[in-house]
Amino acid sequence: MNNRKSLLICLIVFFALFSSGCADINNGNTSSYNEPAKQELNLTITTEKLNFTEDEHFVVYYKLTNVGKYPLDVLKIMQYATYDISFSPVNSNGSVKYICGVPSVTPPTNKDIVQLESGESLNATIDSSCWTFTPGEYIITASYHASGGNKIPNRYWSGEVESNEILIKVREN
Incomplete structure (x- = not known):
């Protein structure tokens, strides 16, 4: 009889432990710090205006924002290393x-990591x-990209983010 009671108690404890699941509780908060899938x-991107002449230069403003709840370590914005910009003709009339x-691109280092709150x-x-x-119409797009393949020992966000599109018109002088 004692063996049956002991076995029954063990089964109840065993069932209670495995049916309750495991949870890591940290005051109700979970951090997604430097996990690309959750960042x-x-x-x-924006421009100062949308219509230009073919010999006129313009500026594209590039803004990378942490819209999450937690701080995020990212690589600085470095031309040819962490961003690309594209000017695509809308029809076959335009060309870029x-x-x-x-230039040769120096691989990023720990010094190139910044924290965005x-x-x-x-x-x-x-x-x-x-x-x-x-002359013609063009769609401007940009991307920010950082790969985890660099030889940087510190953790940082890796992945790719695409920008919005901007339609510009280039006309003859």
């Missing part, structure tokens, strides 16, 4: 030519003087 970055040489942004400007445009 919330927003990339926005890149006229600047591509919730709501904080990194900003950059991109001058269009490296591109020549023929």
